[in-house]
Amino acid sequence: MTSRAKAYSAFVLLSLPILALGWFILDGSTTRPRVVRSRLTIVVDTPDGERSGSSVTQETISFPGGLTRAQGWALWTNFVGEAAFVDLGQRGLLFATLVKPSWLDSPGWVGSGGYNANLMVFPREQFRGKVAPNASSNAEYAAYLDDVNRLKPKAELPLKDLPVLARFGDPNVPTSVALVDPHDLAASFGPGVTLKKVTVEITDDPITTGIDARLAWLKSSPHTEPLFPNPSHQPPTGNNPARKLTYDAFRMPKGRP
Incomplete structure (x- = not known):
């Protein structure tokens, strides 16, 4: 081994403990991340019969420790998926969409909206999992997620908990977007069109892709x-709440926090 190679090896050996110590101080998590996938299914009644559509999205929940947790970051989440x-x-x-209705009512410009229904209808009281009596809050939540993933429950989502619904006058024109009232689909789609139900189901199915085949501008x-x-990147003006919608309302790619 050359002297240069020996120096490099020594550097690596010295760096590993320092990196490990840095991780422990900044993070120090002792609970591994959990991944939850869910399928949101929409069922609509029309004069021509029942129509439905669904999308599988994924949320990764991480449990930071160390200084990261001390600074108030109890959980980190990363969401990936597309609108149903x-x-x-x-x-x-x-x-x-992937936007919660309350986000549209907030002042200013506040990001993507962050809607995710995957655990909304599965209360922790019903999915406790196995956990020690003196377990930490992180361990309790991880056990809940493990139980949900094991049992894969399915439930109907109340209308009050739906994400923002939308349609496009022309799917090729983003600015043709308009919001849809879940209580009155007929106003947007014509007489006889009603929302029958929306369900959420925990699943292991692959994340849904391909929405850009319907909304080609997402590829841009x-x-x-x-x-x-x-x-100008200023808060949208006017009374049209749809002006706050972004690409993230219809797809959240991997790597987006």
Whole structure:
């Protein structure tokens, strides 16, 4: 071994303990991350019969420790997935976005919205899992996630807990977007169209992809962009809440926090 190789090996050996110590101080997590996948299914009644659509999304929940937790970061989550949609034929496409309704009412510009229904209808009281009596809150939550993944429950999502629903006058034109009232789909899609039910189901199925085949403009950027051009990056103006919608309302790529 050359002297240069020996020096490099020594550097690596000295660096590993330092990196390990840095991780323990900054993070120090003793609970491994959990991954939860869920399927959101929308069922719509029309004069031509029942139509449905679904999408599988994924959330990774991490449990930081050390200084990271001391600074207030009890959990880290990373969400990946696409909006579910129902093809209503000539009437258009109904999208269940990745945005929660309360986000549209918030002042200013606040990001992607962060909606995820995967655990909303599965209370922790019913899925406790196996955990020691003196377990930490992280361990208790991890046990809950393990139980949900093991049992794979399915439940109907109340209308009050639905994400923002939307449609496009022309799917090729982002600014043709309009919000849809879940209590009155007929106003957006015509007489006889009603929302029958929305369900959430824990699953191991693959994450759904391919929404850009319906919304081709999503291919134009891997980053989030406003549906309405906003070169000044200022909070949207006007009374149209749909102006707050971004690409992230319809797909969250891997790596996006």
